[in-house]
Amino acid sequence: MREIRFHGRGGQGTVVASQILAAALFREGKQVQSFPAFGVERRGAPVTAFLRMADSPILLRCEIREPDDLVVLDPTLITATDVTAGLKPGGTILINSASSPDHYTDLTRRFRVATVDASDIATGHGLGSRTQPIVNTAILGALAAWSGWVALESICAAILEEVPKRPEANVAAAREAAAALRRAAVAVHA
Amino acid sequence: MKKVIIGNHAVSWGARLARAEVISAYPITPQTQVVEELSEMCADGRLDARFLKVESEHSAMAACIGASATGARAFTATSSHGLALMHEMLHWAAGGRHPIVMANINRALGPGWNIWTDQTDSLSQRDTGWVQLYCETNQEVLDTTIMAFRLAETVDLPVMIVLDAFYLSHTAEPVDIPDQDAVDAFLPRRQARFKLDVSDPHAFGALVRPDSYMEMRLQLQEAMERTRDVFDRVEVEWQQRFGRRYGAVEAYRADDAELLLVTSGTITSTARFVVDRRRERNEAVGLVKVKMFRPFPVERLRALLGGARQVAVLDRNLSPGRGGIFSEETRAALYDLPEETRPAIHGYVVGLGGRDVTPTVLDEIIDRTRASAVPEREDVWVGVNP
Numbered sequence: 091m092r093e094i095r096f097h098g099r100g101g102q103g104t105v106v107a108s109q110i111l112a113a114a115l116f117r118e119g120k121q122v123q124s125f126p127a128f129g130v131e132r133r134g135a136p137v138t139a140f141l142r143m144a145d146s147p148i149l150l151r152c153e154i155r156e157p158d159d160l161v162v163l164d165p166t167l168i169t170a171t172d173v174t175a176g177l178k179p180g181g182t183i184l185i186n187s188a189s190s191p192d193h194y195t196d197l198t199r200r201f202r203v204a205t206v207d208a209s210d211i212a213t214g215h216g217l218g219s220r221t222q223p224i225v226n227t228a229i230l231g232a233l234a235a236w237s238g239w240v241a242l243e244s245i246c247a248a249i250l251e252e253v254p255k256r257p258e259a260n261v262a263a264a265r266e267a268a269a270a271l272r273r274a275a276v277a278v279h280a
Numbered sequence: 281m282k283k284v285i286i287g288n289h290a291v292s293w294g295a296r297l298a299r300a301e302v303i304s305a306y307p308i309t310p311q312t313q314v315v316e317e318l319s320e321m322c323a324d325g326r327l328d329a330r331f332l333k334v335e336s337e338h339s340a341m342a343a344c345i346g347a348s349a350t351g352a353r354a355f356t357a358t359s360s361h362g363l364a365l366m367h368e369m370l371h372w373a374a375g376g377r378h379p380i381v382m383a384n385i386n387r388a389l390g391p392g393w394n395i396w397t398d399q400t401d402s403l404s405q406r407d408t409g410w411v412q413l414y415c416e417t418n419q420e421v422l423d424t425t426i427m428a429f430r431l432a433e434t435v436d437l438p439v440m441i442v443l444d445a446f447y448l449s450h451t452a453e454p455v456d457i458p459d460q461d462a463v464d465a466f467l468p469r470r471q472a473r474f475k476l477d478v479s480d481p482h483a484f485g486a487l488v489r490p491d492s493y494m495e496m497r498l499q500l501q502e503a504m505e506r507t508r509d510v511f512d513r514v515e516v517e518w519q520q521r522f523g524r525r526y527g528a529v530e531a532y533r534a535d536d537a538e539l540l541l542v543t544s545g546t547i548t549s550t551a552r553f554v555v556d557r558r559r560e561r562n563e564a565v566g567l568v569k570v571k572m573f574r575p576f577p578v579e580r581l582r583a584l585l586g587g588a589r590q591v592a593v594l595d596r597n598l599s600p601g602r603g604g605i606f607s608e609e610t611r612a613a614l615y616d617l618p619e620e621t622r623p624a625i626h627g628y629v630v631g632l633g634g635r636d637v638t639p640t641v642l643d644e645i646i647d648r649t650r651a652s653a654v655p656e657r658e659d660v661w662v663g664v665n666p
Contacts, residue, residue, distance in 0.1 A: 109452050113284050116454055122284060123453045128396060128446040128634060149553040151447050151546040152638045 294425025374409025396634020
């Protein structure tokens with residue numbers, strides 16, 4: 091079983107991100123369980139969402155305390171909240187950020203870190219506003235390119251299924267973010 | 281068709297496939313998504329029902345009763361304080377023998393103000409005459425919603441489907457959504473035995489004097505007694521058509537178990553995980569899941585729990601001044617067993633107001649039970665801050 095935690099702010103589509111990823115993994119034959127942190131969400135406030143994936147039925151129905159992977163939709167949360175709480179040693183963190191992973195040395199010492207400028211990509215595709223871009227689909231595209239455990243095509247199919255407004259623009263954002271992350275990975279290894 | 285959906289939408293799908301004709305509701309967290317989705321289904325024509333947005337939960341149930349009295353299939357959903365506000369009308373629905381189906385999302389009652397899961401809201405309605413069916417998964421929620429109409433309309437009693445706030449209501453997981461044609465074959469249109477009809481006038485709800493009231497209550501009790509067998513028949517037919525069955529009571533790895541956990545709702549799933557781990561270590565631990573709370577499955581529980589050395593009942597609810605409600609009911613059900621087969625019953629109060637019930641909590645309960653030959657107290661509170 092793999093456990094993933096999403097950190098975002100109300101209005102960025104954090105809970106929907108975990109639901110799209112669940113739908114994508116389900117298309118690949120996985121068992122999935124996706125849920126928000128059980129609270130009272132407000133626009134702009136920190137929001138957390140969770141996903142469990144497994145090959146066999148998922149029996150645990152309790153919160154996720156020691157995730158394998160983090161997806162951070164807003165980089166300001168890294169200093170504002172304890173995003174890495176409980177993250178397993180060597181776990182992965184994908185951050186929506188214009189900076190390179192080197193900018194997060196405190197995190198790279200303990201975890202595997204990747205970044206993608208999902209805000210810029212989402213804005214380019216007219217998703218949300220310039221001050222409040224909806225970055226969930228872009229960052230999922232990058233996750234597919236980086237993680238190795240979910241295919242970009244599954245993410246795109248799930249977006250078409252789950253996103254009611256402008257699904258094609260969201261798919262385009264996911265594809266662009268995947269390409270951006272692949273380019274960055276090549277640059278690191280070169 | 282398999283889809284990844286939240287528990288609240290599993291309820292909406294169930295009501296839609298059951299072709300509910302009147303839906304009357306008032307929003308409350310964490311239930312709102314149930315009726316929000318149903319209102320959209322009504323608005324865009326996927327469901328041909330009259331959707332009534334009323335001014336309170338009391339009115340929601342009153343409207344369901346009126347609709348049901350005309351022979352319509354009526355549905356509503358609520359939670360916590362909304363259910364409490366319905367209380368008077370719940371008696372009316374059951375006493376009037378209206379086969380209304382309602383989903384209640386378990387949520388704590390305030391103060392302290394709390395939107396998280398706790399069974400005390402539905403269990404507080406124990407004596408209203410509603411059948412109560414608790415669910416563990418979103419698939420069970422959808423299946424039970426449809427079966428509830430069939431059950432209600434067979435025994436002329438209202439049925440409450442109960443699911444945990446957030447752990448089911450807001451959790452998305454794969455659900456097999458049956459075809460409409462298959463559901464139609466399982467659940468034909470309602471044929472009311474008695475209904476309000478201007479061409480054949482009858483009075484409903486007239487004064488009933490002491491010379492007849494007891495007979496009416498006896499009929500209500502007898503209908504409840506019949507419900508146990510009718511539920512089994514409904515489930516057998518559901519299984520034949522859709523391949524799934526839950527049972528009023530389910531035994532899980534209970535054979536030869538020395539210690540049996542008694543659970544309901546989503547705690548059951550996490551408890552299965554813990555039981556599996558204990559069995560790998562050759563520990564004789566099993567569990568019994570209680571789905572049906574009213575009518576209480578007394579004989580089933582005697583058969584399954586009798587002979588175990590110890591029983592640990594988990595209660596995510598509280599009757600202040602008495603303790604956990606499932607443990608109290610279980611003790612009463614087992615009291616008549618001969619002493620040599622009667623287990624020691626350990627009650628545990630856990631997870632109130634949505635506090636997480638983790639494998640660690642369940643392991644503590646198992647270890648404490650095994651370490652005490654006799655119960656420490658009637659109810660031990662686990663996971664409470666000192």
